[in-house]
Amino acid sequence: MVSWSDSESTEGSAAQYISSSDSPVKIPATIDEPSFEGLADDLNVICEHGNPGRKYVAFEGISTGRRFIACATEGVANYGLVQWVDEHWPEHLQNAIHKLWLMYEDSQHNNKMACLEHSCTVHNLTQQKKELQETYEKLVEDVNNLLDYKDSQPEVNQKNDAENISVSVESSMTKDAEIKKLKAVVDQLKQIHVAQATVIRNLKFNHLKEKEKLSSDKRTLEICYADLKKEKDDPKKEKDKVDCCIAELMKVKEKLTMEKSTLASCIVELKTIGDSNKRKLHQIKAICDGLSCVVV
DSSP states (O other), rough: OEEESSSSSOOOOOOOOEEEEESOOOOBBOOOOOSOEEEEEEEGEOOTSSSBBBEEEEESGGGTTOEEEOOOOOSOOOOOOEESSSSSOHHHHHHHHHHHHHHHHHHHHHHHHHHHHEEEHHHHHHHHHHHHHHHHHHHHHHHHHHHHHHHHHGGGGGHHHHHHHHHHHHHHHHHHHHHHHHHHHHHHHHHHHHHGGGGGGGHHHHHHHHHHHHHHHHHHHHHHHHHHHHHTTTTTHHHHHHHHHHHHHHHHHHHHHHHHHHHHHHHHHHHHHHHHHHHHHHHHHEEEEEEEEEEE
């Protein structure tokens, strides 16, 4: 406990000497207050080290706004709280400060939980985007292989080769492995659609790049389709397959466009929530500052 001795004083002054018989009192959290800071030379209060204490204003619980003196000696054992300058606040004022403090802690807790939730969401969406990117690249690779294979055949056998390629594509589309891949793509798109409401600003740039890549691939497929259409003996089935591929890519593009719009809405909502929390914190600080001014 902190004790006071009026019998001890420095030469030519009436400074109070503070000693600590037990463990030091913990210093509460503080807030900057220009009207009460620096060394407490004017209060004639010294700590057990024989040095003047330092002025602080508390910012913790029902003691918020109370001024106190603490040990300011550095490099040696610090004796913590030395003396409260202000007495305990009246009970009705303590109740008001307690409610304000609960509001402040609740706001801090909500901010931490929101950050944690957003971090988990970003991680999950990053994994889903990576898997979707791999599936999309495999689909583009299959289409390119189909076109490269056709271009590599002699012109004399174009008609027969086109028919063989069409039969090969139809056969591969019926395989269980290909069906599972398509189902996986659909499931991944559904998962992204469900989670898109909680995505944050960090994914916006990645989705814009994804949209540009899809547009570039779409233009490439359209050029390839135009070349195939010009060939006299190009079978209708092969054209339908290419149309099917283009339609699938267009669907993916439309879904990503919808995600971008939803992401923008979520970003605005998150910004609004953040501004609201900031206003609450400013209101709490203004009330506390007002209380400090009233006491002073």
